[in-house]
Amino acid sequence: MTAPLDFSNWVCPAPLRDYPAIVMGHGAGGKLSAELINHLFLPAFGGPRGPLTDAARIEIGGARLAISTDSFVVRPLFFPGGNIGELAVNGTINDIAMMGAQPLALTASFILEEGMPLDQLGVIAESMGRAAQQAGVTLIAGDTKVVDRGHGDGVFITTTGFGLIPAGVNIGPEQARPGDAIIVSGPIGLHGVAILSVREGIEFGAPVVSDTAALHSLVSAMLASGARIHTLRDPTRGGVAAALNEIAADAQIGIEIVERDVPVPPAVQAACELLGMDPLHIANEGKLIAFVARDDAERLLAAMRAHPLGRDATLIGYATADHPGVVVARTGIGGMRVVDTLVGEQLPRIC
Amino acid sequence: MTAPLDFSNWVCPAPLRDYPAIVMGHGAGGKLSAELINHLFLPAFGGPRGPLTDAARIEIGGARLAISTDSFVVRPLFFPGGNIGELAVNGTINDIAMMGAQPLALTASFILEEGMPLDQLGVIAESMGRAAQQAGVTLIAGDTKVVDRGHGDGVFITTTGFGLIPAGVNIGPEQARPGDAIIVSGPIGLHGVAILSVREGIEFGAPVVSDTAALHSLVSAMLASGARIHTLRDPTRGGVAAALNEIAADAQIGIEIVERDVPVPPAVQAACELLGMDPLHIANEGKLIAFVARDDAERLLAAMRAHPLGRDATLIGYATADHPGVVVARTGIGGMRVVDTLVGEQLPRIC
Numbered sequence: 001m002t003a004p005l006d007f008s009n010w011v012c013p014a015p016l017r018d019y020p021a022i023v024m025g026h027g028a029g030g031k032l033s034a035e036l037i038n039h040l041f042l043p044a045f046g047g048p049r050g051p052l053t054d055a056a057r058i059e060i061g062g063a064r065l066a067i068s069t070d071s072f073v074v075r076p077l078f079f080p081g082g083n084i085g086e087l088a089v090n091g092t093i094n095d096i097a098m099m100g101a102q103p104l105a106l107t108a109s110f111i112l113e114e115g116m117p118l119d120q121l122g123v124i125a126e127s128m129g130r131a132a133q134q135a136g137v138t139l140i141a142g143d144t145k146v147v148d149r150g151h152g153d154g155v156f157i158t159t160t161g162f163g164l165i166p167a168g169v170n171i172g173p174e175q176a177r178p179g180d181a182i183i184v185s186g187p188i189g190l191h192g193v194a195i196l197s198v199r200e201g202i203e204f205g206a207p208v209v210s211d212t213a214a215l216h217s218l219v220s221a222m223l224a225s226g227a228r229i230h231t232l233r234d235p236t237r238g239g240v241a242a243a244l245n246e247i248a249a250d251a252q253i254g255i256e257i258v259e260r261d262v263p264v265p266p267a268v269q270a271a272c273e274l275l276g277m278d279p280l281h282i283a284n285e286g287k288l289i290a291f292v293a294r295d296d297a298e299r300l301l302a303a304m305r306a307h308p309l310g311r312d313a314t315l316i317g318y319a320t321a322d323h324p325g326v327v328v329a330r331t332g333i334g335g336m337r338v339v340d341t342l343v344g345e346q347l348p349r350i351c
Numbered sequence: 352m353t354a355p356l357d358f359s360n361w362v363c364p365a366p367l368r369d370y371p372a373i374v375m376g377h378g379a380g381g382k383l384s385a386e387l388i389n390h391l392f393l394p395a396f397g398g399p400r401g402p403l404t405d406a407a408r409i410e411i412g413g414a415r416l417a418i419s420t421d422s423f424v425v426r427p428l429f430f431p432g433g434n435i436g437e438l439a440v441n442g443t444i445n446d447i448a449m450m451g452a453q454p455l456a457l458t459a460s461f462i463l464e465e466g467m468p469l470d471q472l473g474v475i476a477e478s479m480g481r482a483a484q485q486a487g488v489t490l491i492a493g494d495t496k497v498v499d500r501g502h503g504d505g506v507f508i509t510t511t512g513f514g515l516i517p518a519g520v521n522i523g524p525e526q527a528r529p530g531d532a533i534i535v536s537g538p539i540g541l542h543g544v545a546i547l548s549v550r551e552g553i554e555f556g557a558p559v560v561s562d563t564a565a566l567h568s569l570v571s572a573m574l575a576s577g578a579r580i581h582t583l584r585d586p587t588r589g590g591v592a593a594a595l596n597e598i599a600a601d602a603q604i605g606i607e608i609v610e611r612d613v614p615v616p617p618a619v620q621a622a623c624e625l626l627g628m629d630p631l632h633i634a635n636e637g638k639l640i641a642f643v644a645r646d647d648a649e650r651l652l653a654a655m656r657a658h659p660l661g662r663d664a665t666l667i668g669y670a671t672a673d674h675p676g677v678v679v680a681r682t683g684i685g686g687m688r689v690v691d692t693l694v695g696e697q698l699p700r701i702c
Binding site: 007010012016019020021022023024025026027028033036037040041044045046055056058060061062063065067068069070071072073104105107108109110111112113114115116117118119120121122123125126128129132133138139140141142143144145146147148150151152153156158160162164348349 | 361363367370372373377378379384387388391392395396397406407409411412414416418419420421422423424455456458459460462463465467468469470473474476477479480483484489490491492493494495496497498499501502503504507509511513515699700
């Protein structure tokens with residue numbers, strides 16, 4: 001018998017000691033998630049062999065591949081604007097696209113709960129097929145497992161995507177540099193508020209619909225503009241705030257945004273005011289943030305606005321050499337505030 | 352609101368009609384699994400765009416890649432001989448190796464249940480790191496999600512693997528042909544009986560330990576022998592019976608094995624007799640079946656027996672042009688019986 005059923009030899013890494021067990025916040029994309037990855041998974045997986053990122057780069061036969069994997073556990077499975085199926089396709093395509101890569105293929109693995117209605121599964125599968133087809137991506141491999149009733153939640157979907165990084169494209173969080181202009185592709189907060197409204201049964205003025213979309217064709221149009229794009233990031237879990245903080249840390253730059261320039265739809269604003277949330281922390285599933293050489297910002301904005309998914313693209317701020325690792329926002333009344341990442345969850349199981 | 356909360360338009364494909372919802376058997380790798388994949392997922396994903404197999408082949412930059420994804424939901428998480436972590440690494444490496452490919456990299460995505468003890472997760476992650484390192488494979492990307500207590504089961508792990516298919520290697524289920532010798536790499540049934548013994552609290556004579564292992568170095572040794580290997584398959588869920596039936600169907604060949612030549616350890620035999628199961632249906636996690644040109648069988652057996660993971664390799668039968676799609680076994684008393692695939696589960700959540 002070699003089963004290690006005695007765990008007393010396992011030494012809990014220091015930053016995790018406050019939590020003997022997993023809490024919801026470990027999956028929220030904030031500081032707790034980062035602790036779990038940096039202090040439990042990465043050392044176990046061999047330490048300095050490189051960061052466990054959402055999208056990795058590897059070279060095969062002279063081609064540069066971007067590879068990304070994501071599990072989708074969104075609740076409810078169906079929400080205004082989409083369902084878990086297209087989210088699982090679009091979300092992984094977007095992680096690939098944020099490396100500047102053209103997505104080629106996806107795998108999909110399903111963990112089904114006993115009792116999951118077949119008609120719901122059928123609609124989800126059809127949504128996936130449609131989303132993949134629209135994106136020009138092939139579903140090449142899959143797996144299906146079933147767990148007993150009460151040990152799953154309808155369906156969880158894990159997608160893994162592969163894309164080709166075009167020659168000459170070198171986009172990554174570490175490429176952002178002081179002076180870069182920061183552009184967001186459109187209004188923020190729609191996915192998070194859509195989930196929230198259906199989960200909590202609240203309406204915030206106009207019905208809010210998830211922005212789930214595959215962004216690779218927008219990225220293609222952006223690359224074709226010739227603008228010197230340094231960094232792309234889709235602000236999903238943790239919202240724009242988490243995305244900007246990660247880039248500030250990875251590139252060791254400061255970031256300064258102008259709060260009133262960030263496009264926040266009225267219904268998102270209303271939801272945030274009602275529930276005491278910050279729109280910068282709300283998840284998006286069809287938006288991107290671009291860091292671009294300052295002189296190329298106008299050209300990039302023009303290219304983005306000519307694309308349906310970027311028609312509301314807006315300049316929201318600049319990277320700076322000051323306060324590296326820190327994101328600040330100029331507020332409506334002229335002050336400055338630090339835009340931090342949340343510790344744990346604002347809204348669990350958002351994607 | 353575009354959420355498709357009315358499912359009345361969804362037309363249930365005919366062979367699934369007996370089941371309005373998912374049952375455990377849909378995940379057991381038998382006939383119900385095949386129905387779900389062939390009649391629900393494949394049509395939804397675009398029909399004739401190729402089978403949704405466990406390992407796919409794509410060409411990138413002149414290189415031929417094998418890609419495979421698998422979700423692991425084994426219960427219990429720790430079992431004699433291993434845990435879910437190394438199973439998730441070895442299982443996906445093996446799917447890649449069964450294409451004759453050399454595995455390069457893995458992604459790993461975790462669905463954690465609130466309340467999962469961190470020490471157990473730490474030990475699982477360390478097992479994954481060790482298994483990957485032993486196999487010479489890098490864990491390049493990952494994701495972590497958390498679901499509420501009672502909506503998961505500790506941890507589910509989805510791994511996706513990438514491997515390079517060497518030039519000249521063309522191995523696949525459709526390559527098997529009449530006359531091929533059929534070799535199994537060692538004693539069967541160990542993983543399934545190990546899980547069963549710990550889950551049911553039964554001992555079957557000697558303690559039975561899972562055979563979980565990464566088989567790619569055995570495959571390398573087999574390829575180096577120069578034997579004309581046509582097909583490789585690791586007989587996991589559904590056991591040797593399911594693997595042989597799938598190959599018989601894909602290659603449109605008949606298969607004839609000699610029951611007493613199949614290596615069944617005494618404890619596996621005892622468990623099967625006690626519980627009324629067929630060793631050919633029991634899962635393995637460190638064995639492979641090879642179809643090889645008859646004249647090369649001895650050479651391949653010698654190469655396999657020189658490798659630690661193949662030292663008990665045994666010839667168990669031949670492919671035939673008779674009864675295409677049907678697997679038969681010559682029994683101990685000289686008769687013949689059809690070796691069928693199970694409809695649903697013999698033992699759910701085996702991997």
